[in-house]
Amino acid sequence: MASLVGSRVERKEDKRFLTGKGRYTADINLANQTYAIFVRSPHARASIKKINIDKALKSSGVVSILTGKEIADDKIGGLIAGWAIRSEDGTEMKCPGNPPLAKDNVNFVGDPVAVVIAESLAEAKEAAEKVEVDYKVLKAVTSTADAMNGDTIHEGIDKNLCFDWLLGDRQKVKEAFDKADKVISIDIINNRLIPNAMEPRACVADYNAASEEITLYTTSQNPHLSRLIMSAFGNVAPEHKLRVVAPDVGGGFGSKINVYNEDIVCSWAAKKINRAIKWVAERSESFLTDIHGRDHVTHAELAVTKDGKFLGFKNETIANLGAYARVFGTVTPTYLFGPCATGVYEIPAAYTNVKAVYTNTAPVDAYRGAGRPEATYTIERLVEKASMELGIDKTELRIKNFPTAFPFKQTLVHTVDSGDYVAGMEKAKQMADYKGFEARRKESEAKGKLRGIGVTSYFEACGIAPSAAVMSLGCGVGLWESAEVRFNPTGQVTVYTGSHSHGQSHQTTFAQIAADELGVPIENIDIVHGDTDKGTFGMGTYGSRSLAVGGIAIVNACKKIVEKGKRVTAKMLEANPDDVEFKDGEFIVSKSNKKKTIGEVAFACYLPGVRDEMKSPLPEGDEPGLKETSFYDPSNFSFPAGTHIAEVEIDPETGHVKLEKYTACDDFGRIINPMVVEGQVHGGLAQGIGQALYENAEYDETGQLMTGSYMDYTMPRADNFPEFNIGYTCTHATTNPLGVKGCGEAGAIAAPPTVMNAVIDALGGQEVTMPATAEKVWKACKNLKKSNAKAA
Amino acid sequence: MGKISLEVNGRKVEKEASDNTLLSTFLREHLQLTGTHIGCDTSQCGACVVHVDGNSLKSCTALAADVNGSKVTTIEGLETNGKMHPMQEAFKKLHGLQCGFCTPGMVMSAVDLLQKNKKPSDTEIRDWLEGNICRCTGYQNIVSAVKEAATKM
Numbered sequence: 001m002a003s004l005v006g007s008r009v010e011r012k013e014d015k016r017f018l019t020g021k022g023r024y025t026a027d028i029n030l031a032n033q034t035y036a037i038f039v040r041s042p043h044a045r046a047s048i049k050k051i052n053i054d055k056a057l058k059s060s061g062v063v064s065i066l067t068g069k070e071i072a073d074d075k076i077g078g079l080i081a082g083w084a085i086r087s088e089d090g091t092e093m094k095c096p097g098n099p100p101l102a103k104d105n106v107n108f109v110g111d112p113v114a115v116v117i118a119e120s121l122a123e124a125k126e127a128a129e130k131v132e133v134d135y136k137v138l139k140a141v142t143s144t145a146d147a148m149n150g151d152t153i154h155e156g157i158d159k160n161l162c163f164d165w166l167l168g169d170r171q172k173v174k175e176a177f178d179k180a181d182k183v184i185s186i187d188i189i190n191n192r193l194i195p196n197a198m199e200p201r202a203c204v205a206d207y208n209a210a211s212e213e214i215t216l217y218t219t220s221q222n223p224h225l226s227r228l229i230m231s232a233f234g235n236v237a238p239e240h241k242l243r244v245v246a247p248d249v250g251g252g253f254g255s256k257i258n259v260y261n262e263d264i265v266c267s268w269a270a271k272k273i274n275r276a277i278k279w280v281a282e283r284s285e286s287f288l289t290d291i292h293g294r295d296h297v298t299h300a301e302l303a304v305t306k307d308g309k310f311l312g313f314k315n316e317t318i319a320n321l322g323a324y325a326r327v328f329g330t331v332t333p334t335y336l337f338g339p340c341a342t343g344v345y346e347i348p349a350a351y352t353n354v355k356a357v358y359t360n361t362a363p364v365d366a367y368r369g370a371g372r373p374e375a376t377y378t379i380e381r382l383v384e385k386a387s388m389e390l391g392i393d394k395t396e397l398r399i400k401n402f403p404t405a406f407p408f409k410q411t412l413v414h415t416v417d418s419g420d421y422v423a424g425m426e427k428a429k430q431m432a433d434y435k436g437f438e439a440r441r442k443e444s445e446a447k448g449k450l451r452g453i454g455v456t457s458y459f460e461a462c463g464i465a466p467s468a469a470v471m472s473l474g475c476g477v478g479l480w481e482s483a484e485v486r487f488n489p490t491g492q493v494t495v496y497t498g499s500h501s502h503g504q505s506h507q508t509t510f511a512q513i514a515a516d517e518l519g520v521p522i523e524n525i526d527i528v529h530g531d532t533d534k535g536t537f538g539m540g541t542y543g544s545r546s547l548a549v550g551g552i553a554i555v556n557a558c559k560k561i562v563e564k565g566k567r568v569t570a571k572m573l574e575a576n577p578d579d580v581e582f583k584d585g586e587f588i589v590s591k592s593n594k595k596k597t598i599g600e601v602a603f604a605c606y607l608p609g610v611r612d613e614m615k616s617p618l619p620e621g622d623e624p625g626l627k628e629t630s631f632y633d634p635s636n637f638s639f640p641a642g643t644h645i646a647e648v649e650i651d652p653e654t655g656h657v658k659l660e661k662y663t664a665c666d667d668f669g670r671i672i673n674p675m676v677v678e679g680q681v682h683g684g685l686a687q688g689i690g691q692a693l694y695e696n697a698e699y700d701e702t703g704q705l706m707t708g709s710y711m712d713y714t715m716p717r718a719d720n721f722p723e724f725n726i727g728y729t730c731t732h733a734t735t736n737p738l739g740v741k742g743c744g745e746a747g748a749i750a751a752p753p754t755v756m757n758a759v760i761d762a763l764g765g766q767e768v769t770m771p772a773t774a775e776k777v778w779k780a781c782k783n784l785k786k787s788n789a790k791a792a
Numbered sequence: 793m794g795k796i797s798l799e800v801n802g803r804k805v806e807k808e809a810s811d812n813t814l815l816s817t818f819l820r821e822h823l824q825l826t827g828t829h830i831g832c833d834t835s836q837c838g839a840c841v842v843h844v845d846g847n848s849l850k851s852c853t854a855l856a857a858d859v860n861g862s863k864v865t866t867i868e869g870l871e872t873n874g875k876m877h878p879m880q881e882a883f884k885k886l887h888g889l890q891c892g893f894c895t896p897g898m899v900m901s902a903v904d905l906l907q908k909n910k911k912p913s914d915t916e917i918r919d920w921l922e923g924n925i926c927r928c929t930g931y932q933n934i935v936s937a938v939k940e941a942a943t944k945m
Contacts, residue, residue, distance in 0.1 A: 010885060014883070014884040014892075015876070017895050018892075019876065020866065020867035020868040022827070022892045023826075024826075024829070024893065026829075026830070027820075196927055198893040198927050199891070200830075200832075250891045250892065250894075251891040253927070282833045283831065504890070505890070675887045678887070678933070679890055679928070679929060682929055682930030682931075683890065686929075710834055710836035718918040719915075719918040721931060723932060723935075
């Protein structure tokens with residue numbers, strides 16, 4: 001039987017999506033349901049003096065109006081930070097309470113203060129307009145760089161500082177810098193982004209008074225984790241009385257990891273009013289209240305010798321958490337950021353210091369790449385600048401500092417099990433025709449255009465993550481994953497996974513893995529996810545962990561099935577279990593022609609008796625049935641890596657940046673489905689290029705979001721991209737049985753510095769912040785003209 | 793309230809709806825055709841594109857009452873006798889979709905492009921799809937799928 005792992009298998013999920021049969025949360029309607037509209041703060045920072053709901057209550061169709069007072073009275077808990085981070089001085093991070101409905105203070109535009117529940121959506125909207133909230137408006141803090149000098153947002157949290165964290169050794173770094181021939185320094189801003197999954201968040205909550213169960217359909221990347229948080233911290237219901245279903249989910253990119261206010265409020269309120277409640281975000285609500293990403297201000301320095309060896313690295317960053325610390329809010333700028341900030345290089349001494357600050361803006365949390373794009377942007381902008389200042393070719397300088405042997409003990413935390421960074425660089429250069437660039441630059445020049453080339457070599461730590469490691473770093477839960485593999489008596493297989501697919505293609509790729517492991521045709525395998533009543537438990541999908549953690553759980557559960565199958569076959573065929581081999585769906589007794597198919601074994605497992613004999617086919621000690629579970633806890637992170645090269649052409653008359661060529665050469669370890677991986681790379685690149693050239697979330701000084709719609713926030717469109725040139729090198733991960741590493745975030749991690757390095761190269765080394773809009777680039781072109789004139 | 797009469801996916805329908813009902817809402821809420829998606833509130837994303845009398849239209853930009861009497865085709869009406877349209881087949885073959893949310897609008901928009909331009913260039917495809925936002929695919933496989941469908945239609 002041909003192996004399916006490694007093949008371009010068309011997706012099992014596609015037919016329903018292509019024929020309009022997908023079932024997203026907003027498509028769900030329950031009998032007798034009501035509709036919720038949230039009354040949100042129009043102010044970035046204010047205290048709530050009074051809420052008057054009298055008029056609204058009289059509005060037609062109103063069922064109930066609930067505020068922060070009721071939710072506090074019912075002792076419903078707030079939203080939480082999932083990771084406890086300690087400051088350099090040993091003190092614990094400082095987190096404010098974050099009630100699902102604000103009672104005393106609001107801290108960002110969009111912070112919900114009340115929910116209006118009515119018979120129809122139109123009536124709910126109308127009544128919400130009549131809720132009168134009397135605010136005392138306070139001065140907002142919105143700037144990342146200046147947040148520590150602003151008014152105190154949360155009582156008792158001085159300087160708005162959540163933590164002041166250090167990773168690395170300042171003394172060693174000082175010594176390294178003392179020995180340097182040259183210090184390259186850079187000041188960068190990692191611009192704030194809004195994830196913008198195309199499906200707006202939504203939830204439908206239902207209460208069954210007889211069973212006392214709440215069912216919540218919601219747009220989540222991790223329904224079990226949501227249930228755990230809502231139960232353990234939200235006090236909404238005990239876990240066995242709370243079912244969370246994340247049906248088809250239209251993209252996440254990190255923005256649907258968090259439990260949100262609306263999930264808790266609608267679940268709690270559905271029980272209170274004993275009716276189903278439906279809430280669907282309008283896009284403007286998504287802009288205001290979905291978690292945002294990035295938003296760092298960084299000063300970094302690299303100590304080098306004159307021949308280009310890296311000696312030391314410093315990274316001083318202020319990270320904006322927004323108004324509250326959420327699930328991955330505090331780990332994103334620390335353990336997902338700091339360790340990767342030394343990049344793919346041997347740097348003997350390094351530290352990363354992060355001051356995480358609160359501001360009156362939407363909470364900032366994990367967005368595709370989470371911490372690693374910020375890290376890669378820091379080091380790769382710095383290395384590119386070093387190559388300019390040292391006059392060493394940008395690819396040679398990188399190669400000179402690559403590790404030469406694996407495992408590679410990276411400076412700050414990780415031991416990278418496998419990789420070949422030189423091979424990746426050489427292949428990328430060839431794919432991009434790096435040698436031919438100078439000729440292309442001259443051609444552009446002849447047309448009056450500026451051409452630049454940019455390179456990035458990255459690695460990232462994903463497949464999160466070993467439970468012992470993450471819990472020791474402050475994570476509230478272990479990040480293992482579960483899988484259950486069930487055979488029906490007639491031989492089809494259902495695989496329950498704790499991972500969640502919201503575009504990642506698990507229904508296909510996980511089935512490919514199970515088909516190979518079990519020798520069962522892929523059409524007889526179903527992958528089930530997204531319902532806490534079905535799978536045992538799961539940590540969900542983020543951090544490129546589905547395959548490297550969730551996929552391995554499936555492999556391990558399949559291996560247990562095969563082991564049982566061998567024992568059963570041995571009993572049925574009167575052989576020694578050690579003599580039974582399994583291949584392509586058949587259990588074969590070695591050196592004989594005796595065999596059983598896995599279908600026959602499954603059938604025998606469910607009917608443990610033999611006609612006309614008092615005999616069971618099952619060996620002593622084995623129970624009937626064929627179902628196995630695995631909880632897989634990885635032994636290490638996984639470490640995809642690669643080199644990307646971009647070429648841009650700038651029109652100095654307009655400042656327009658045209659991305660001419662984009663080459664990505666990645667090492668993802670073993671690839672299960674090349675078609676799916678290609679799609680993941682393309683999508684990641686589009687988001688990364690979006691950050692570099694188009695996207696920017698901007699607040700004014702009063703805390704109003706200036707980019708709150710698709711008319712103001714530039715989403716990349718089809719006509720913004722060239723055809724991507726993608727390729728791979730492959731070193732297998734040595735820490736998991738499939739040799740896989742993960743591919744979901746690579747594009748978003750590598751593309752921003754790659755594109756910006758090209759833009760800045762074209763601009764003769766002038767710094768430009770992301771996004772490199774026509775206006776900024778046009779101004780830089782003017783400066784360039786002036787300095788060129790002077791030089792002449 | 794008024795009576796809305798349409799031919800939707802070849803079937804005559806008549807429903808009462810308030811005068812301010814958008815076509816997108818009418819399709820989703822009154823006819824339960826939830827394949828037409830709502831991704832924004834400013835007519836930018838294109839997830840709600842359907843065909844009205846043969847031309848693609850963002851169904852959030854029209855009132856149901858405005859298109860009274862028209863023939864409407866939604867993503868649910870693109871198959872023929874259970875067989876997917878060549879555009880749907882091409883999206884599947886070339887992985888032109890991931891989460892599936894923008895897909896109905898993207899497919900309906902692309903079908904209309906090929907009605908109007910049988911052999912569009914890459915640039916023409918990318919320009920035409922400018923009004924459909926996809927956050928997952930980076931558009932490349934969508935462009936490939938449209939080209940593939942052009943050879944089959």
